[in-house]
Amino acid sequence: MAYMHIGKDFVPPDVPGKVTGRIKYAEDYTREGMVYARLLTSPMPHTRVVNIDASAALAMEGVFGILTADEVYPDGEPDSPGLKILTNEPTLVGEPVLALAAVDEKTAETALGLISITFERLPFVLDPLDSLTEGGDNAYPGNNNTFVFRQGFGIEKWSADQIASFRAGSEPTAEPQQTWQHGDLDAAFAESTYTYEGTFTTAGYPHHSMEPRSAMAYWEDGKLYLHGTSQSLTALANDMAGIVGVAKEDLVFINAATGGGFGQRARAGSIPSMAIPAKLSQKLNRPVMMRITREEEFTIGGARQGFQGWIKVGFKADGIMAAADLYIVSDNGGKGGGADAHSAADLISVLYQPDAVRFRGTSIGTNTGHRGAQRGPGQNQIAPIISPILDQAADELGLSRVEIRKINTPQNGDVGGPQRTPFTSAYMPEALDQAATAFGWDSRQSRRRQRNGSKVIGFGIGQGYHNAGRSGMDGIVSMGTDGRLKIHNGVGNLGTYSYASTSRAAAEVLKMSWERCDILNERTDNHLPITSPQDGSNSIFTNTRTCYGAAVDMLNKMKEIAAMDLGGAPDDYDVLDERVHRTSDHGIGMTYAEIARRAMELGGKFTGEAELPEDLAEWTQISVSRLAGTAFLGVYHDPRHAGNPPGFTVTCTEIELDLETGKFEILDMLSIGECGTVLHPQGVKNQLVGGAVWGIGLSGYERHLYDPQNGLPASTGYWQSKVPTILDTPANIGTGWVDQPDPENPVGARGIGEPTQGSVSAALTAAISDALDGHLFNAAPVTADMIINHLADVTEDAVPLAQNNYRG
């Protein structure tokens, strides 16, 4: 289909600001009379605040006041392990206990040193299996070690023998907290010619987004103005109002740009710390800036769940994956976590379409960084584990590694996951073919495991998947009497350009030149509709639907006005060059400016004063009510769609691994995206390349380190957490896409944000394994020391399946 905007590159409006440094992040704002807050955080992994004596600090010149958990929660802290604004029972080192405001940061920091706190030291635990062991310590309040949705805190224990057996490599025998299954597992394994079974670990690691979660707040005329950070302005503000305790109509959330979302700036519950300057400002009646340090960001920013798992996979003689059985103990950290383990099983079910799948999972708290969504949570941890197993099966069954993936690949008409949900569309076979061809997979195989001195060549191919689309959100477009189109978009500016590229769906409907369109975002008093949280790779699918729908509403109203004034029926009209014209006679028509003026005269449904869609979210209703009567409006509530819109990627890579140093160089890498119609080619490319860097980190470098002796984190900064650097990534990462439209999206688009990390990690870990003659580390990351130990046949005294240390 020939589009005016869809599938074409453009310069998103935030780019000049980012290139020149003029765009503002939360830390860049200032306000007359602003004071500075600093946090006093927990020095211990699990403790209880017994007493706070802040008298000396409060007596210090330049200190304005403090905020404590007792003030924030006068009725007691919420009875959940989730993040609190402030807490009197920290369950990890670095959790905020109190905030202090002073005339400047130096004064505040010095004053914090004068505060005397009596902490009651509580037992802590860093490894879920240690906590699961009978008699093991527990991470959560009330001596609990787990939290079950809708059931609350709980305690989960296995016998010492069960733990020892699991650590020794056997299938866990304890009852899991969660389970789902489809197909006859026993029968499917019985049909298997090749079966792999073993334990594995994947490391948790922090987000470390570039922009810390700083925030500035002030109150004026009863309204809270909060400068903060988010993945989606309205999705976050909608819940932040409740956390702060302010009515939605009295909260203005300002967020022009965000330096990295990655899943934990999607919802307010992930960043309750932004309420600290809001509450402190309310208490002190002064604007308050709370600048978050890199180390604080480590704690507040959250982390990926680590896995301690067991997997069994069976393949038939023809390469079909007959059965997959997965048991995962996931590390929920100090503040509860996500559903990563479930998503890991979902990925296997979707990507490899086994006849039978069983998932069993148990989530256990540890006194480590809080866990939650992080790019492909679950799917991306399991990707580097399953991919080398697939390669081993291919070798055993005499298949090529591309073949075994094609045999098992999801395609149109397939279903996946525990609900056996059909895909809205799926072109993974095409993606595999495209990747193998563009990379020259077959022609390169002659170099497989070729030695050059101490170096050896390894190849890897990997696949990634994430559900990539939702629905049920709202859209608003408006037009003033100048005829310019304003697209009100609550999607945050994460550097994905999604806020802009989804807006182009509205321009497409109205055939507007892009220069005559204005995107209204950056602050919620731009009257933004409720939008998806821009997590789960869903922005493109979800918000093209809403922008498109709002524009269609405006288009229909335009035709109705034209018919009203120029005669005929609305269906007799079409639009071109910012005019509504009669289809049979282009000379008869009205300009968009004329239509907008007429709409203003007519009022009612044309200006948002009547006949609004049912089921608009409360936030959208507030925005529309404030716009009502001021502009020509298109308003839309998106109904639910059917099926699972997938985001798929395939990555091929060639590495050279040095057998004497354990280091590898990525010689070449190429990723193909399968994300429906490509909305914005440069945006897709950015996602494919950015995800690759993450995937390299997952496979080769990044992991949490906590000291077992005192619970202190050792990987709080960029240096220690080993985020890949420019010289650890290939100079060029090839990209491409399938570009087949999805029927459940009006412009055919689906998301692509998360799967690339998984496919890159899958390919890279497979390549490492390939270079080492198929050795399986069953771990992510695989670091240089692990490779050296393997090659030198060195054994350590390390505890198998450990979490939050060098070996897991």
Place this chain on the structure above:
Amino acid sequence: MVATSNDVMPDIELYQPTDATNALALANTLGRDGWLLAGGQDTFGWLKDRNKSPSAMIELTQVDAWKGIREAADGGIEIGAVTTLTEIADDPLVQSRFGLLATAAGKVASPQIRNVGTLGGNLIQDTRCWYYRRGLSCYRAGGNTCYADSPEGLNREHALFGSSRCVAVSPSDTAPTLVALDATMVVASEGGQRAIPAQDFFIGPARDIINMTVLNAGEVLTHVRIPGTWANAEFYFEKVADRNVWDFALVNIAAAIKTANGVIEDARLACGAVECVPRRLQTVENALRGQQRSEQLAEQVATLATEGAQPLNYNHFKIPLMQNLVKRAVRG
């Protein structure tokens, strides 16, 4: 114990002397309270985290006498301690005569850090043991325990050799290079000047568990002299780190080998990140003299390099890694 969130500079005096006399006078007056500041790469973290609390900083970057690279009469060179690592890595004289040092300087950290980081700073930087840097009261910090050398310690980056209560390692890339090149450290104070062989400049915990060099209060490392002895020898430097930018070495090696008619006449090898000081591999050197380079020789001497190694929980890999680096150095 109260945890503050840190990352804010405390109140501190800043002195910016413009000549050596004033700088040495300040160093003498302030003693251990006067923090010597050059590139700042091993300064601001300590101070902002408030794990070190000097009362003043003496910035040395305006002392021209301690900057630059000069040719010496014996065919060697003299480098001012405040010369940046980028200047050393890019210097034609260093590259032509002592490529070993140019290579090592170019492998330190990242381009940004090398642009401000100095040779002196790289040599006298404190150990990177994360427990110590975290502000824990370990032996090195004046306490009575070592968190790394314990049954549960996270000690992947720690020492194989020379432990004495503390198992921290020398993190420098240039230090083993200067040991291999037989350099001399020129140290000045108000009382005069002394020249110390590089190998004696660095000290382990058995001798001083708090300081990693012989520098006394009031003394400043002003120059490094590299004699012409090893100019244009056959050099080998390699640093193995987790990442190719920024990280400190898991193990590094610096080797200078002189051959004549295919026979090794003399050799100097030193490894970093395996001991609290750059570890000179004298047994390897002895075994190399008079031999022809060969794979067999490389294999033989590699095992000598790690004799006496005492690995901790998580650093066993350093033994084969160190052996492999020795092999590579011998192969050339």
